[in-house]
Amino acid sequence: MPKCRICGRKAVVYLRHSRLWLCSEHFNEFIENRVMRTIKRYNLIRKGDRVLLGLSGGKDSVVLAHILSKLRESIGFKLYLAHINLGIGEYSEKNAEVAKKISEKTNAPLIILDLRKILGVGIPELALKTRRPPCSVCGVVKRYLLNALAVELKANSIATGHNLDDMATFILKEFLVQNLEQIPKLAPRIEGVKDYLVAKIKPLYETYEEDIKKYAELNNILYVEEKCPLADETTLTWHLKKHLRDLEYRFPGLTIGFIRRLVKNIEKYPKPGDTIRRxxxxxMPSSGKICSFCKITEKALGKPMGPHAREYIKEIV
Ligand code: Q46
Ligand code: ZN
Ligand code: ZN
Incomplete structure (x- = not known):
């Protein structure tokens, strides 16, 4: 039976990327240290910060909620959780239930924004009426509502559960389509603009998806395993992620090496040409005269709903 490299007790996990057998206690320590190092290396959270975590109910954001709740005392920041109920039938209801339980477990206040209460419709209807892919509409809605909520809460940053595999995949995709000016937008920290755009941080930037799954398993952390029924598994991004996982299996440590070297050179990539306006x-932030949320809701519902959504959020905060 393999033994833990640190304490010699029975090992339960093998980390291929680090060629390391670990017991559950030292595996937890390894993962939590890695997140802490990512936070420090990229200056993601500072003492006294108010951090709003977008909690979907999936494994990444749920594990991140647990780890951040453990780290909040030593760093000295306040953690808030935000869950957006996207109105995708039973799938969304399950996620909302998990979000409530995680809030109790982590002792972090939770704010739920229910899209059907705000707009009267969910993502499926918005996508149908605008004839856009559901994930693209969903991305706009989530970014908009999280940012609007963070502005009202006067949060210093919005944390998301994007993991190492996600980020490496997004970056590879931008390489393949030669959209190089998108790459700086995929950094571990993206600065905000005072009063209307809150900074975005990704504390799981250097944590493998597989390790997040193991962390959830070993610590009996509840999350929604089911995939979103609207997820599109035919996209380039989806295929790239699958192939990257195969490559990582053959060449352990490939993904983390790629990401670390890339971040070191991120300044050398062309800066995004689009300036942020209001x-x-x-x-709210927009690259053009009217933001995507106002455009989408105007097309689907006959009226731009940005001002209404902002009012709604102001009232519940
Ligand atoms: S929730 Fe939304 Fe995801 Fe469902 S519609 Fe697509 S983006 S897949 S993370
Ligand atoms: Zn050990
Ligand atoms: Zn707008």
């Missing part, structure tokens, strides 16, 4: 309808 939407002329709702005042």
């Amino acid at each position: 939407c002329s309808i709702c005042g």
Whole structure:
């Protein structure tokens, strides 16, 4: 039976990327240290910060909620959880239930934004009426509502559960389509603009998806395993992620090496040409005159709903 490299007790996990057998206690320590190092290396959270974590109910954000709740005392920050109920039938209800349980477990206040209460419709209807892929509409809605909520909460940053595999995949995709100016937007920390755009941070930037799964398993952490029924498994991004996982298996440590070297050189990539302005309808960040949320809701519902969504959030905060 393999033994833990640190304490010699029975090992339960093998980390291929680090060629390391570990017991459950030292595996937890390894993962939590890695997140802490990512936070420090990229200056993601500072003492006294208010951090709003987007909690979907899936394994990444749920594990991140647990780890951040453990680290909040030693770093000295306040953790808030935000869950957006996207109105995708039973799938969304299950996620909302998990979010409530995680909030109790981690002792972090939870704010639920229910899309059907705000707009009267969910993601499936918005996608159908705008004839856009559900995930693209969903991305716009989630980014908008999380940012609007973070602005009202006066949060210093919005944390998301994007993991190492996600980020390496997104970056590879931008390489393949030669959208190089998108790469700086995939850094571990993206600065905000005072009063209307809150900084984005990714504390799981250097943590493998497989390790997150193991962490959840070993610590009996509840999360929604079921995939979103609207997920599109035919996209380039989806295939790239699958192939990257195979490559990582053959060449352990490939993904983390790639990401670390890339971040070191991120300054050398062309800067995004689009300047951030404020939407002329709702005042939230936008690359054009009107933000995507106002455009989508106007197309689907006949009226840009940015101002209404902002009012709704102001009232519940
Ligand atoms: S929730 Fe939304 Fe995901 Fe479902 S519609 Fe697509 S983006 S797959 S993370
Ligand atoms: Zn050990
Ligand atoms: Zn707007």
